[in-house]
Amino acid sequence: MNTLSVVIPALNEAPNLPTVVNSVPTSALRALGWETEVIVVDNASTDDTAAVAAALGATVVSQPERGYGNAYHAGFRAARGDVIATGDADCTYPFDSLPELLGTLTEADVEFMTTNRLRRENRSAMKRSHTVANYALSALSRALFRNGLRDSQSGMWVFRRYVWDGVDVKSTGMAFSQEIKNAATRAGYRYLEVPIEYRNRQGEVKLNALPDGMANLRQLFEHRFRRPGGERPARYERRHTPA
Ligand SMILES: Nc1nc2c(ncn2[C@@H]2O[C@H](COP(=O)(O)OP(=O)(O)O)[C@@H](O)[C@H]2O)c(=O)[nH]1
Ligand SMILES: [Mg+2]
Numbered sequence: 001m002n003t004l005s006v007v008i009p010a011l012n013e014a015p016n017l018p019t020v021v022n023s024v025p026t027s028a029l030r031a032l033g034w035e036t037e038v039i040v041v042d043n044a045s046t047d048d049t050a051a052v053a054a055a056l057g058a059t060v061v062s063q064p065e066r067g068y069g070n071a072y073h074a075g076f077r078a079a080r081g082d083v084i085a086t087g088d089a090d091c092t093y094p095f096d097s098l099p100e101l102l103g104t105l106t107e108a109d110v111e112f113m114t115t116n117r118l119r120r121e122n123r124s125a126m127k128r129s130h131t132v133a134n135y136a137l138s139a140l141s142r143a144l145f146r147n148g149l150r151d152s153q154s155g156m157w158v159f160r161r162y163v164w165d166g167v168d169v170k171s172t173g174m175a176f177s178q179e180i181k182n183a184a185t186r187a188g189y190r191y192l193e194v195p196i197e198y199r200n201r202q203g204e205v206k207l208n209a210l211p212d213g214m215a216n217l218r219q220l221f222e223h224r225f226r227r228p229g230g231e232r233p234a235r236y237e238r239r240h241t242p243a
Helices: 014-022 026-031 049-055 068-078 095-107 120-125 128-145 161-166 176-186 209-224
Strands: 002-010 034-042 059-062 083-086 112-116 157-160 191-195
Touching (some): 014 034, 034 049, 095 112, 095 191, 128 176
């Protein structure tokens, strides 16, 4: 069996968790040879996030330090799978597409796969101002990192866990999303961006558009001109055998 960890950061998402956790198609995945664990990272929620996640059979990891990046740091530390898949706890990301996404990861033989939400079909699921900000941040990110990624802010990634061990992602907040993509691509891992469906958010938005956008801008420049050190050089000690 291959092993998959689905890691979901959650800050006060109790009402969304039944839909989100139950949308992970564990039986279909098992039939395809994937043993799946679902990890919900409770990011110091003040609602029943932890209890609801546990009742749904998810593994609950507690991260007392708030922040989207902090949540992922704790979740990835706990993840046991050879492959990690991610997404928000807000009903926007299609966890039901995981069988297809894993098929693509394997068939295309890539190590880091990210997803693109910025398509006409998804337009109604994103506020216009967020769409504009996503296009602008993604364009700047492409200009600085030359990796061609269309959606630098998508929160759904599917990747081999050794990629996480090979990158040094420092962001504790929302900039974590662009940083992991830019770090993985710059480190020389084989990568791919695939289109996904994006659905209407349920519950309260946790993103704080202006400060989070500004933090993203700062992080892009800081990362681009950071002295190399944490990330491994692109062309050495490459190529792990896929699981
Ligand atoms: N913004 C934010 N989200 C967090 C935090 N901790 C966990 N999360 C979760 O991370 C996901 C992203 O937040 P969301 O409001 O959906 O941001 P958006 O998708 O960029 O609009 C959600 O599942 C949140 O519950 C945090 O400290 N801040
Ligand atoms: Mg979201």
